């Protein structure tokens with residue numbers, strides 16, 4: 001396996017001996033994950049590590065919907081923004097969005113996903129972009145250091161939605177945006193979350209998922225003090241259960 005960056009060890013250009021950009025993006029963390037936290041993260045990564053090569057090779061099912069989301073997010077970003085992505089997978093979206101930011105730190109709990117992300121970055125260098133392994137439910141991102149947190153197709157995978165949202169909100173500066181797109185599993189036929197998913201989990205073919213609808217997700221964001229800016233759906237192929245929500249941390 002390639003050598004990979006695990007937060008909270010800062011990427012080389014963020015080390016204290018190197019000049020810091022101004023104002024500094026600070027992925028250096030204020031809390032080091034304990035060995036217990038590392039082993040929790042490792043167990044969350046197991047499923048994703050196993051499927052990472054297949055995930056990287058699979059085509060995007062709704063390309064028009066994906067492009068619509070990218071355009072929408074791009075319009076919300078600026079070259080002055082320090083951006084954190086949680087659950088970045090193999091980095092395809094980070095590679096598309098990094099040019100519209102000052103810096104984008106894209107993170108994922110799965111080391112294998114980040115290995116592939118690094119390979120993609122090597123083939124498509126992007127000075128704004130770096131990747132690191134990090135659990136979105138561990139306090140490793142620092143407080144008040146990002147203008148935008150991106151969370152695409154990941155909040156439903158948290159063990160604890162409130163914890164994941166709390167840490168994302170903490171990482172934001174006042175006035176910062178949480179931009180998310182999240183499958184709302186409770187909007188599917190109930191046979192899927194309550195029968196098919198448990199069966200697939202039992203044979204290792206599905207990860208743990210949380211079952212919530214969009215009102216529940218919005219209310220979880222509001223409970224963390226976030227103001228909902230907009231809620232949209234960008235799917236172009238039949239029923240779209242993925243809620244695109246932009247929420248602002250009060251300034």
Ligand SMILES: C[S@@+](CC[C@H](N)C(=O)[O-])C[C@H]1O[C@@H](n2cnc3c(N)ncnc32)[C@H](O)[C@@H]1O
Nearest residue numbers: 048087088089108109110135136152153154157
């Ligand atoms: C469905 S994939 C989405 C990847 C990418 N964001 C996208 O939209 O294609 C979910 C990703 O979230 C990651 N993930 C799951 N739980 C996580 C956690 N607690 N912290 C960080 N990443 C997590 C997985 O490793 C996986 O790469």
